[in-house]
Amino acid sequence: MLIGITVLLVFQLIGEVTAYFLNGFVPGPVIGMAMAAVALTLTGGVKILRPAHQQTIDTSKVVLANLGILFVPAGVGIIQHLDLIRDSGLELLAIVVLSTVITLTVTVWVFILVKRLSGGYAND
Known part of the structure; x- marks a missing residue:
């Protein structure tokens, strides 16, 4: 789960940095989420990335299941x-x-x- 959280937070960071350079045109978490979705779609079949891919998917499911607490x-x-x-x-x-x-x-x-x-x- 630690790898999955790290992957999600790295994509959020990348999204925030990208949003900063776009002058806040699109929110950073939205950019990061889109990039994470594309990356997870493209890396699903890559054998060496499969463990990180699966842990990120599992972590995302846990976060979404507990989203109401936010x-x-x-x-x-x-x-x-x-x-x-x-x-x-x-x-x-x-x-x-x-x-x-x-x-x-x-x-x-x-x-x-x-x-x-x-x-x-x-x-x-």
Whole structure:
């Protein structure tokens, strides 16, 4: 498991360094995760790397199985600020609903625009 954690952390480090040089355009963990996925896909058949490959896969499964524990701090924060939620709950709900509707609307508009620009709608 130590090898698997090391491999995952090395890819996260590489992702963070890459994100730094890209001025934060894409988050480092996302870059590292993509690089790890590509590397694990490509090294699956390499005999000398097979033990590290399998340990990384096994470690990833354990991390994903326990991912819920990462949400505990957020839950504690919500409980600690129940008075704020009680006082501003309606405003928070309105903001969440409004931002969701705006995001969905903009997404649809962008999709339609891209489809039209790429010739996806022949009848328009």
